Amino acid sequence: MSDMITLTIDGQKVTAPAGSTILEAAKLVGIDVPTLCHHPLLRPEGACRVCVCKVTGARSFLPACIAKATEGMEVFTHDPEVLEARKNIVELLLANHPQDCLACARSGNCELQTVANNLGIRKVRYEYNRPEMELDLSNPCLVRDPAKCILCGRCVRVCSEVQGTSIYSFAYRGLNARVTPAFNMGLGEVSCTFCGQCRKVCPTGAITVRSDTQRVWDALRDPDKIVMVQTAPSVRVAISEPFGGKPGDLNTGQMVSALRRLGFDKVFDTNWAADLTIMEEGTELIGRVTKGGKLPMITSCSPGWINFIELNYPDLLDNLSTAKSPQSMFGAMLKTYYAKKQGIDPSKIVSVSIMPCTAKKFEAFRRELSASGYPDTDIVLTTTELAQMIKEANINFLGLPEEQFDPIMGEGSGAGTIFGATGGVMEAAVRTAYKVIVGEEMEPIELEAVRGLEGIKEASVDFGGKVTLNVAIAHGLANARKVCELIRAGNPHNWHFIEIMACPGGCINGGGQPVNMDADTPRLRAEALYRDDAGLPVRRSHENAEVQALYREFLGEPNSHKAHELLHTHYYRQSRICKSK
Amino acid sequence: MSCNCTGKTLDLAPLMDILAPYKQNPKGALIPVLQHAQDVYGYLPQEVLEAIASELNIPVAEVFGVVTFYAQFHLTPRGKNIIRICQGTACHVRGAKTILEAVCSHLGVKAGETTPDLNFTIETVACLGACGLAPVMMVNDNTHGRLTPSDIPGILDSYLD
Ligand code: SF4
Ligand code: SF4
Numbered sequence: 001m002s003d004m005i006t007l008t009i010d011g012q013k014v015t016a017p018a019g020s021t022i023l024e025a026a027k028l029v030g031i032d033v034p035t036l037c038h039h040p041l042l043r044p045e046g047a048c049r050v051c052v053c054k055v056t057g058a059r060s061f062l063p064a065c066i067a068k069a070t071e072g073m074e075v076f077t078h079d080p081e082v083l084e085a086r087k088n089i090v091e092l093l094l095a096n097h098p099q100d101c102l103a104c105a106r107s108g109n110c111e112l113q114t115v116a117n118n119l120g121i122r123k124v125r126y127e128y129n130r131p132e133m134e135l136d137l138s139n140p141c142l143v144r145d146p147a148k149c150i151l152c153g154r155c156v157r158v159c160s161e162v163q164g165t166s167i168y169s170f171a172y173r174g175l176n177a178r179v180t181p182a183f184n185m186g187l188g189e190v191s192c193t194f195c196g197q198c199r200k201v202c203p204t205g206a207i208t209v210r211s212d213t214q215r216v217w218d219a220l221r222d223p224d225k226i227v228m229v230q231t232a233p234s235v236r237v238a239i240s241e242p243f244g245g246k247p248g249d250l251n252t253g254q255m256v257s258a259l260r261r262l263g264f265d266k267v268f269d270t271n272w273a274a275d276l277t278i279m280e281e282g283t284e285l286i287g288r289v290t291k292g293g294k295l296p297m298i299t300s301c302s303p304g305w306i307n308f309i310e311l312n313y314p315d316l317l318d319n320l321s322t323a324k325s326p327q328s329m330f331g332a333m334l335k336t337y338y339a340k341k342q343g344i345d346p347s348k349i350v351s352v353s354i355m356p357c358t359a360k361k362f363e364a365f366r367r368e369l370s371a372s373g374y375p376d377t378d379i380v381l382t383t384t385e386l387a388q389m390i391k392e393a394n395i396n397f398l399g400l401p402e403e404q405f406d407p408i409m410g411e412g413s414g415a416g417t418i419f420g421a422t423g424g425v426m427e428a429a430v431r432t433a434y435k436v437i438v439g440e441e442m443e444p445i446e447l448e449a450v451r452g453l454e455g456i457k458e459a460s461v462d463f464g465g466k467v468t469l470n471v472a473i474a475h476g477l478a479n480a481r482k483v484c485e486l487i488r489a490g491n492p493h494n495w496h497f498i499e500i501m502a503c504p505g506g507c508i509n510g511g512g513q514p515v516n517m518d519a520d521t522p523r524l525r526a527e528a529l530y531r532d533d534a535g536l537p538v539r540r541s542h543e544n545a546e547v548q549a550l551y552r553e554f555l556g557e558p559n560s561h562k563a564h565e566l567l568h569t570h571y572y573r574q575s576r577i578c579k580s581k
Numbered sequence: 582m583s584c585n586c587t588g589k590t591l592d593l594a595p596l597m598d599i600l601a602p603y604k605q606n607p608k609g610a611l612i613p614v615l616q617h618a619q620d621v622y623g624y625l626p627q628e629v630l631e632a633i634a635s636e637l638n639i640p641v642a643e644v645f646g647v648v649t650f651y652a653q654f655h656l657t658p659r660g661k662n663i664i665r666i667c668q669g670t671a672c673h674v675r676g677a678k679t680i681l682e683a684v685c686s687h688l689g690v691k692a693g694e695t696t697p698d699l700n701f702t703i704e705t706v707a708c709l710g711a712c713g714l715a716p717v718m719m720v721n722d723n724t725h726g727r728l729t730p731s732d733i734p735g736i737l738d739s740y741l742d
């Protein structure tokens with residue numbers, strides 16, 4: 001086999017595919033070389049040197065994350081010299097790092113802490129001499145603590161390469177060196193989308209989710225408030241991870257029971273609102289196609305994407321579906337339909353949502369999203385914050401019994417659940433549009449062409465010979481940018497309908513999800529959603545009985561006047577202090 | 582394009598002239614454009630950097646990164662007189678710190694800053710190559726050596742017209 005090579009690492013024979021790095025080859029035989037600037041989903045850069053190894057015959061130590069393994073190579077990952085060099089590198093990092101582990105949001109899952117601890121560093125021999133740096137509290141989604149930044153550059157790479165947004169850069173030199181947005185501004189002052197992908201890849205506590213758990217505790221303890229919660233599809237496939245579960249474990253029942261134990265008065269499902277979104281958005285699409293409306297129509301459920309288009313492509317805002325996101329639709333229905341049916345004063349309702357997403361916190365602040373006279377969403381917690389609350393409440397999550405969502409906004413179809421994965425909204429929409437256009441159900445129900453993790457997917461969907469729609473799916477904002485450029489250039493692929501999600505892989509890999517270094521995580525979580533879909537009794541949004549009841553009893557038809565008032569929105573050009581991208 | 586952060590508008594026409602030859606081929610243009618723009622504006626205001634970024638299609642964060650990396654570029658207006666106070670080893674042992682303090686307290690601004698009347702900018706340097714005269718400072722092209730803190734007010738005032 002010419003495309004395999006054989007080498008020795010720490011005395012073990014390793015056969016690895018040609019082109020592997022030393023790091024990858026070592027992994028094959030159970031050797032985990034420590035890393036800090038390396039991330040499995042990003043281009044390696046070799047900046048931190050923590051992964052240095054000794055290679056016989058090489059003039060200097062080689063960084064395992066970029067150095068290629070070659071035939072016959074002899075590598076030592078932990079001989080005394082290597083260990084000393086590695087310790088020294090980490091000690092220098094620690095010297096310029098606040099000794100704040102006990103009170104740090106990342107304690108216990110911080111890569112710097114782990115690397116230092118594994119190396120047995122018990123004393124820092126150098127003096128702290130970094131200039132003081134302020135916290136960035138400029139936005140409701142993310143907090144940056146530049147003092148905890150180890151200059152690994154992962155946020156720089158994810159934001160420019162994966163998200164096409166280039167908010168960060170290395171700036172200044174020497175002791176003053178830092179990674180920062182332009183002009184040392186806060187994320188809320190520059191064209192940041194609040195997608196949180198930088199937070200997902202940061203190895204330390206330098207970028208964390210802005211915590212709203214205290215606001216939720218306060219509401220739960222307030223006897224005058226009725227606190228009701230919705231949970232997005234992607235939360236159920238990730239919430240067990242902070243408790244020792246594996247990526248892709250499906251824990252819907254435990255999640256519901258944990259929320260009840262925390263004290264929420266009602267526990268509902270965002271999947272219900274996802275089905276409602278499909279009814280509204282699908283009807284809007286059919287209307288635009290048949291009546292000559294603005295095409296291509298683009299989905300509007302990802303708030304990071306909405307920020308991106310409002311900041312960068314305001315000329316394309318008319319292409320967005322006017323349908324609110326499931327989060328906001330849910331809140332609007334909670335404070336009108338549900339309040340009316342149950343005879344509750346909507347001013348007493350606290351609408352909490354559990355989301356995989358940091359940008360959802362910003363969405364909740366949008367004034368236009370308060371159709372009932374009250375904000376659609378009062379507080380957004382990310383999956384990570386929910387896990388924190390469960391820990392604070394001493395709940396043994398994995399040992400919980402499984403419980404069911406509450407009626408009348410707790411039923412979700414399989415179509416609603418796959419919203420969490422890239423391609424899922426498209427597939428859900430097609431399942432329902434097919435029924436509307438053709439008059440019968442689509443068989444088979446799965447639309448394989450729109451599944452998977454390819455950056456931009458395209459398909460032509462035939463609706464029983466009556467109409468063919470060209471659809472595209474993009475995830476990750478760098479791909480979204482490509483799609484926007486094509487639309488600006490006159491839509492050469494003649495797309496009718498486009499699904500865009502800000503995060504690579506979709507919401508399952510959102511910026512508020514548990515941090516995890518396993519490159520397979522997005523795939524495993526997505527597969528869990530498709531498993532969930534396959535196992536549900538109802539798999540099409542239009543067959544959701546609780547959504548049907550909502551139309552029958554309250555809204556009338558999809559896109560009715562009332563539906564428009566409560567479930568649709570508008571977009572505007574955002575300009576922040578710092579103008580250019 | 583103007584910027585709403587400083588309250589005043591800046592004439593960007595000269596910048597557009599500087600950028601014109603590079604717009605077809607922006608590769609490698611950034612550093613020369615920054616140097617040229619600084620010659621024209623005296624420093625590199627935010628709105629100039631934002632315009633350069635958008636015209637050359639470079640992320641503004643990256644432009645900021647380059648500007649802050651090189652000591653030759655300045656983000657804030659510079660004074661008519663540039664004071665460079667040596668903090669090198671020889672000067673250090675002969676009390677360079679007290680000289681720096683005297684300058685700062687006389688002018689009421691910190692190292693790296695410019696006085697509000699734009700008369701002076703204070704900078705620190707590692708060694709001016711005149712260690713025999715330590716402690717040393719330069720004002721514009723003039724070297725002042727064997728300084729004591731009490732010399733400072735007189736020297737600085739002599740630069741005011
Ligand atoms: S970022 Fe990591 S090393 Fe730094 S204080 Fe937090 S847990 Fe400790
Ligand atoms: S939140 Fe997203 S857009 Fe903002 S800096 Fe981080 S990666 Fe970039």
Ligand code: SF4
Binds near residue numbers: 150155201202
């Ligand atoms: S903020 Fe985090 S990801 Fe970005 S350079 Fe610093 S440590 Fe690395």
Ligand code: FES
Binds near residue numbers: 037052066
């Ligand atoms: S992990 Fe290899 S150089 Fe940073």
Ligand code: FES
Binds near residue numbers: 669670
């Ligand atoms: S150390 Fe000050 S001039 Fe050399």
